[in-house]
Amino acid sequence: MAAAHWAGPSCAQPGDGAPAAGAPSFRVSVDDSPNDNGSALTLTWSPAEAAAGAVLTVLRETAGEPGFAPVGRVQSGVGTFEDTRGLARDRRYRYRLSWDTAEGVRRTPATGWISPRAQWFDRSRLAVAVAVPAFSLLVLVSILRARRGARSSIRRIQGLEAVDEAIGRATEMGKPILFSPGIDEADQPGTIAGLAILGKVIERAARSGTRTIVPNRDPVVMTVARAIGQEACLVAGRPEFYRDEDIYYATYSQFGYAAAMVGTMVRERPAVNFFMGNFAGEALILAETGYTMGAMQIAGCDADTQLPFFITTCDYTLIGEELYAASAYLSRDPVLLGSLKGQDLAKAILIGLIGVGVLLAIVGIEIGGFLR
Amino acid sequence: MSRTFPIVVAFVLGVFMAVQFFIPHPRVTGIYNTLLDIKQVVLGCTFMLGVLSLIQFHSRRIRRRHSGAGYSAVALAGLAAMVATALVWGTEQGPYRWMFNHVQAPMQATMFSLLAFFVASAAYRAFRVRNLDASVLLAVGVLVMLGRVTVGSVVSWEWGGETVSLTTVSEWFLHSVNVAAKRGILIGVGLGMIATALRIIVGLERTYLGRD
Amino acid sequence: MSAGAGERLARLDRRLIFLLMGLVVLVPLLVPIDLPVVVSEETRDFYREIESLSDGAVLMLAVDYEPDTMAELDPMTLAVLRHAFRRGVRVVALSLYPGAPGIAQRLLTRAAGEYGMTYGEDYVYLGYNPDWSGTMLRLGESIRATYPKDQWGTATRDLPLMAGVDSYEDVDLLVSINGSKYAEYWAAYAQARYGQRMVSGNTAVMAVFIYHYYNTGQISGFLAGIRGAAEYEKLVGLPGDGTIAMGSQSCGHLLIVILIVLGNAGYLAARRRGTGGRA
Numbered sequence: 006m007a008a009a010h011w012a013g014p015s016c017a018q019p020g021d022g023a024p025a026a027g028a029p030s031f032r033v034s035v036d037d038s039p040n041d042n043g044s045a046l047t048l049t050w051s052p053a054e055a056a057a058g059a060v061l062t063v064l065r066e067t068a069g070e071p072g073f074a075p076v077g078r079v080q081s082g083v084g085t086f087e088d089t090r091g092l093a094r095d096r097r098y099r100y101r102l103s104w105d106t107a108e109g110v111r112r113t114p115a116t117g118w119i120s121p122r123a124q125w126f127d128r129s130r131l132a133v134a135v136a137v138p139a140f141s142l143l144v145l146v147s148i149l150r151a152r153r154g155a156r157s158s159i160r161r162i163q164g165l166e167a168v169d170e171a172i173g174r175a176t177e178m179g180k181p182i183l184f185s186p187g188i189d190e191a192d193q194p195g196t197i198a199g200l201a202i203l204g205k206v207i208e209r210a211a212r213s214g215t216r217t218i219v220p221n222r223d224p225v226v227m228t229v230a231r232a233i234g235q236e237a238c239l240v241a242g243r244p245e246f247y248r249d250e251d252i253y254y255a256t257y258s259q260f261g262y263a264a265a266m267v268g269t270m271v272r273e274r275p276a277v278n279f280f281m282g283n284f285a286g287e288a289l290i291l292a293e294t295g296y297t298m299g300a301m302q303i304a305g306c307d308a309d310t311q312l313p314f315f316i317t318t319c320d321y322t323l324i325g326e327e328l329y330a331a332s333a334y335l336s337r338d339p340v341l342l343g344s345l346k347g348q349d350l351a352k353a354i355l356i357g358l359i360g361v362g363v364l365l366a367i368v369g370i371e372i373g374g375f376l377r
Numbered sequence: 378m379s380r381t382f383p384i385v386v387a388f389v390l391g392v393f394m395a396v397q398f399f400i401p402h403p404r405v406t407g408i409y410n411t412l413l414d415i416k417q418v419v420l421g422c423t424f425m426l427g428v429l430s431l432i433q434f435h436s437r438r439i440r441r442r443h444s445g446a447g448y449s450a451v452a453l454a455g456l457a458a459m460v461a462t463a464l465v466w467g468t469e470q471g472p473y474r475w476m477f478n479h480v481q482a483p484m485q486a487t488m489f490s491l492l493a494f495f496v497a498s499a500a501y502r503a504f505r506v507r508n509l510d511a512s513v514l515l516a517v518g519v520l521v522m523l524g525r526v527t528v529g530s531v532v533s534w535e536w537g538g539e540t541v542s543l544t545t546v547s548e549w550f551l552h553s554v555n556v557a558a559k560r561g562i563l564i565g566v567g568l569g570m571i572a573t574a575l576r577i578i579v580g581l582e583r584t585y586l587g588r589d
Numbered sequence: 590m591s592a593g594a595g596e597r598l599a600r601l602d603r604r605l606i607f608l609l610m611g612l613v614v615l616v617p618l619l620v621p622i623d624l625p626v627v628v629s630e631e632t633r634d635f636y637r638e639i640e641s642l643s644d645g646a647v648l649m650l651a652v653d654y655e656p657d658t659m660a661e662l663d664p665m666t667l668a669v670l671r672h673a674f675r676r677g678v679r680v681v682a683l684s685l686y687p688g689a690p691g692i693a694q695r696l697l698t699r700a701a702g703e704y705g706m707t708y709g710e711d712y713v714y715l716g717y718n719p720d721w722s723g724t725m726l727r728l729g730e731s732i733r734a735t736y737p738k739d740q741w742g743t744a745t746r747d748l749p750l751m752a753g754v755d756s757y758e759d760v761d762l763l764v765s766i767n768g769s770k771y772a773e774y775w776a777a778y779a780q781a782r783y784g785q786r787m788v789s790g791n792t793a794v795m796a797v798f799i800y801h802y803y804n805t806g807q808i809s810g811f812l813a814g815i816r817g818a819a820e821y822e823k824l825v826g827l828p829g830d831g832t833i834a835m836g837s838q839s840c841g842h843l844l845i846v847i848l849i850v851l852g853n854a855g856y857l858a859a860r861r862r863g864t865g866g867r868a
Contacts, residue, residue: 042401089758094403123402130399137395137571144572148581191585194573201584224427229585250437254430257687259769260488260657272445285769286492286658286794293495297603307569308770309562310798317503325562326569332584340581348572355564398782410730413723420720469694469741477691482656485688489657493841497610498603501848505856515853519846525793525816526839527624544627556801563801 031055035100035116038087040130043094043123048086048116050102055081056111059104063088068097068118092121143354144347151343159342164303164321165334168202171301172209175276181216182206183275183300185266185291187282188259191225194329195307199282200226200233201332202305206279207237211246219252220269222262227254263287267294280304280319281328284311292318305331384580391578431456517554521547595862598855606848613844617836624835631803632820634810635788638762639669644677646761647754649728651775652696653721655688658768658792663696664818664831665790666766670700672825679750680712681760683736685721685771690714690740709748716740721771725778729757729785756783763787772799776807790817 031054038045048063055061059081064073065088079086081104092098097118103110126134151157175182184206186199203219210217219234221227231252238247255265267290270278278295280288280302288304288311295302296318304315305323315322323331326348333341365372390412397409435449443449462472504515523529524547533542576582642648650669654662673680684693697714706712715736718724727735732755733745745751753759763785765775772789779785786809791799793814802808812821815838818831 040401042403042406125400125402127399127401134399140568140571141575144575145579148579194570197573197577197582197584201582204584224423224430227430228426232586233584250434253434254427256431257424257427258485258655260485260655264484264488268445268448286489286792289495289499290488290491293499307566309559309566310794314499317499326565329566329569329573332582341576344572344576344581348568351568352565355568406730410727410734413720413727416723417718417720420723424719474691481688482659482691485655485657486659490660493614494607494610497841497845497848498606500845501601501603501606501852504849504852506853515849519849522842522846526842527626527835528839528843530625530627544629548629551797551800552804555797556804559798560801 031113033100033102033113033116035098035119037119037122038089040124040127041121043121044092045087045089046092046098046100046119046121048088048100048102050081050084050113052082052084055084056104056106057081059106061086061102061104064101064103064112066099066115068099073101073115094121094123096120140347140351143351144344147343147347147350148340149343151339151346154339155343156339157342157346159330159334159345162323162327162330162334164305164323164327165202165331167303167321168206168335169209171277171279171303172206172213172215174301175210176213176215178276180276181218181273182210182277182279183266183269183273183295184217184219184279185282185284186219186221186226186230187280187284187306188222188262188287189283190223191229193283195283196223196226198307198328198331199305200229202279202281202335203230204233204237205335207234208241211238211241211243214243214246216248216251218269218273218275220255220262220265221253222255222257222259224254224257227252259285259287260290263290266291270294270298270300274298275300278302280306280315281323281331282306283308284315289314289318295319380583380586383586384583387585388578388580391574395578428456517550521550524548524550595855595858598851599859600855601848601852609844609848610841613840614837617840618833621833622836622839624839626816626819626823626832626835628820628824629813629817631811631813632817632824634803635790635812635817636672636810636821636824638786638788638809639672639676639678639764642673642676642678642761646678647750647759648673648678648680649757649760649763650680650682651763651765651767651771652682652684652689652693653686653765653767653769653771654692654792655686655768656692659692660830660834661792661815661818662766662768662790663692664815664829664834665812665821666692666696667700667829668818668821668825668827668831669764669766669790670696671703671827674700674704674706674711678761679710681715681732681750681754682712683715683724684717685719685724686767686769687717687719690717694740709743710750713745713748713750714740715745722774722778725774726782729779729783731755732759757785758783760785764790766790768792768795770795770798772808772811773802776802780807793817 031050033048033050035046035048038047061079061081062075063077063079063086065076066073076088076090077086088100097120099115099118101113101115103112172182184203186203187196189196191197207217217234219230221230231249234252235247238244255262278291278300280291281304284291284306285308288306292302292304292315302319303321304319305328306312306315307325307328309325312322312324330345333345362372393408397405432453435453438449439446459473459476462476466472468474500518504511504518506512506515520543523532524543529543529547531542533540535541573582577585639648652666670680680697682693682697684690693714697712701708701712716739718735724735733751736745738744739748757763757779763775763779765772765787767789768791772791772795775787775789780787788810789799789808790812791814793816796811796813796817799808799811803811812818815831815834819835822828822831
């Protein structure tokens with residue numbers, strides 16, 4: 006609390022309504038509120054010195070507009086008050102506190118003039134400001150190493166290993182594949198991960214002449230899915246295989262979308278259902294219907310509330326971040342695998358820090374205060 | 378240009394949105410608010426895109442007399458009816474309000490209600506004591522289910538000087554084991570989200586463009 | 590138990606299961622069962638947050654659900670409004686789900702009518718905004734800029750209630766009633782970024798995800814599904830649909846447990862006889 010600090014004198018000046026000589030008074034100071042956009046000032050006083058049990062009225066005067074006006078009320082024992090009402094960075098303000106007593110209204114002397122200031126850095130987010138770039142650096146270094154030829158291995162993810170088996174099943178049965186990229190918008194990581202898998206599925210399905218039906222809940226996701234579908238068919242050498250009507254917008258309504266999906270399952274009788282993305286309450290409706298239809302089902306969902314439903318009804322389920330690893334896993338692109346490695350390194354460091362924190366907490370050493 | 382420009386925009390805006398989180402200064406939050414306004418306008422336009430796609434899809438099915446074309450006709454008729462009645466009578470009263478309250482609301486509630494039946498059949502089918510993992514899942518599932526209803530608070534016993542009920546056990550699972558597992562998954566998902574966002578910002582992940 | 594009987598028990602026709610479930614849910618609704626409701630800690634905290642609001646405080650109510658989850662969430666929304674209005678708390682309501690406005694208007698009108706509240710002074714409904722993430726963030730900067738007009742086209746600056754309410758700083762408590770992940774988004778955008786105090790009401794399936802936010806204090810209290818609604822109605826002293834539904838929920842859960850037990854009995858009997866007993 007540097008330059009923008011002013012504490013009133015402990016002795017009152019005559020004629021300003023301050024307590025008479027010998028009567029208790031207290032000091033109030035005002036500072037610019039930290040970590041904000043210059044819209045707040047904070048008053049502080051010692052609760053021990055203040056009028057015990059009183060309700061203090063906070064009065065504010067704006068430079069150029071004589072006269073104090075009330076801006077709030079606070080219990081004296083609180084010791085602090087933040088004024089956020091209509092402050093401007095180009096104006097100056099000063100404060101005083103008043104409270105009722107049996108002898109009449111008492112007031113503290115006015116503070117000095119002060120203007121609120123906007124900060125360029127929110128120090129309360131320091132921990133995030135350190136952790137996110139550190140983690141990002143780990144991922145970027147891993148990516149750079151991968152570009153230079155460093156090899157990364159990835160453990161088997163059964164759900165993704167089964168993609169080829171699923172497409173083969175659909176081809177043999179002569180039935181289509183049904184793919185849902187989830188119900189979230191296109192800017193959500195789960196949807197992006199689901200669309201990455203969609204590209205691979207359509208490409209491999211197109212090679213074997215199997216149709217992929219993709220009902221969408223979001224129009225932007227549909228647009229992206231169509232572009233992915235066209236590109237995938239092109240890469241597979243079957244550009245004529247792509248059809249707009251196979252990748253369509255159903256409805257924005259969550260359960261309306263579920264009804265559309267269920268209707269498609271009942272009419273088209275797909276051999277395989279892919280549920281890859283973010284799902285909510287409709288997950289069980291989709292998966293259970295698919296199960297009763299006898300379809301092979303592979304699900305990947307980053308909403309872990311729906312995982313139990315997928316696990317009990319689907320043949321394979323990608324859990325949590327396995328969905329995000331899908332594009333790296335299916336493409337085996339060294340750069341993408343490198344980013345996965347960076348992710349895992351960061352997780353290992355976090356697990357280590359959690360372990361250290363737990364041990365310190367057990368022996369009674371508290372170190373988390375600086376993070377808040 | 379068609380590939381490079383979106384990637385550059387994603388990079389610039391991605392870095393800005395990440396950095397602005399730490400800067401409360403009005404000069405930065407002003408830009409941030411403008412971007413949010415732009416996003417709102419774009420979002421409004423995407424709904425038009427969705428409606429046009431819907432009309433196109435179902436019209437094609439009707440023209441080509443696909444099986445199920447009748448359902449497409451119903452879908453288009455419903456769309457037209459809701460739009461027309463909203464324009465003519467407004468959304469606060471009249472046929473629009475009636476159709477919302479007496480057609481759409483019950484249909485949506487019906488779909489959600491299916492979950493009750495599906496949970497029963499899925500639980501009956503899946504909760505079997507095939508192995509140790511499945512048995513633990515079964516036991517905990519039954520405990521939590523009973524603990525969440527009145528029966529759970531009625532079935533109680535003394536333990537360590539305190540009265541413990543199935544509800545207490547259920548709450549313990551939800552507050553400790555469940556939270557621990559979810560936190561683990563959440564941390565992994567969070568790191569995965571950051572890595573995915575990073576790949577998008579630096580242009581490695583180009584799925585959103587519709588191509589690799 | 591014979592292997593054949595075991596097989597049949599392990600492979601009950603799912604239509605029979607559906608029929609039984611329909612009956613055990615329907616009958617208690619028609620013939621209500623009076624069951625004791627034990628209030629959980631998270632519901633008690635939810636109640637305390639609203640109970641601690643003083644006369645004239647501002648509560649922001651986000652009604653973020655559609656008719657599909659109405660049966661589970663309407664009781665808690667109505668109870669929140671009644672609780673708030675009874676305490677003289679002013680309500681600023683909004684929706685980020687397209688199907689929510691009809692629900693919000695109906696419940697606001699009903700609760701306001703019960704307590705003689707005046708629109709514009711005691712409560713306002715800002716309406717639906719399609720950009721949910723942008724709205725959650727913009728409300729921290731300016732509510733009037735985010736919602737220049739209310740649901741009925743009145744300029745928000747002309748509404749008496751909105752005179753001193755323009756951001757989260759002017760809102761004493763945020764209540765999010767939703768059937769999706771919106772409580773987590775509100776926690777990430779409103780609570781984490783702007784320090785907005787919040788509580789949430791969720792469907793039972795989504796409430797499982799709220800526990801760690803509750804444990805860390807990011808969400809100060811929450812209602813979990815229809816049971817949470819019943820508990821809250823008990824605390825508020827106004828039993829409603831949540832309390833009535835407890836009978837159906839209890840019977841439904843008991844049926845599922847019985848089916849699981851029967852299914853496993855059949856499975857074990859069949860397995861003992863070497864017939865597999867697969868579902």
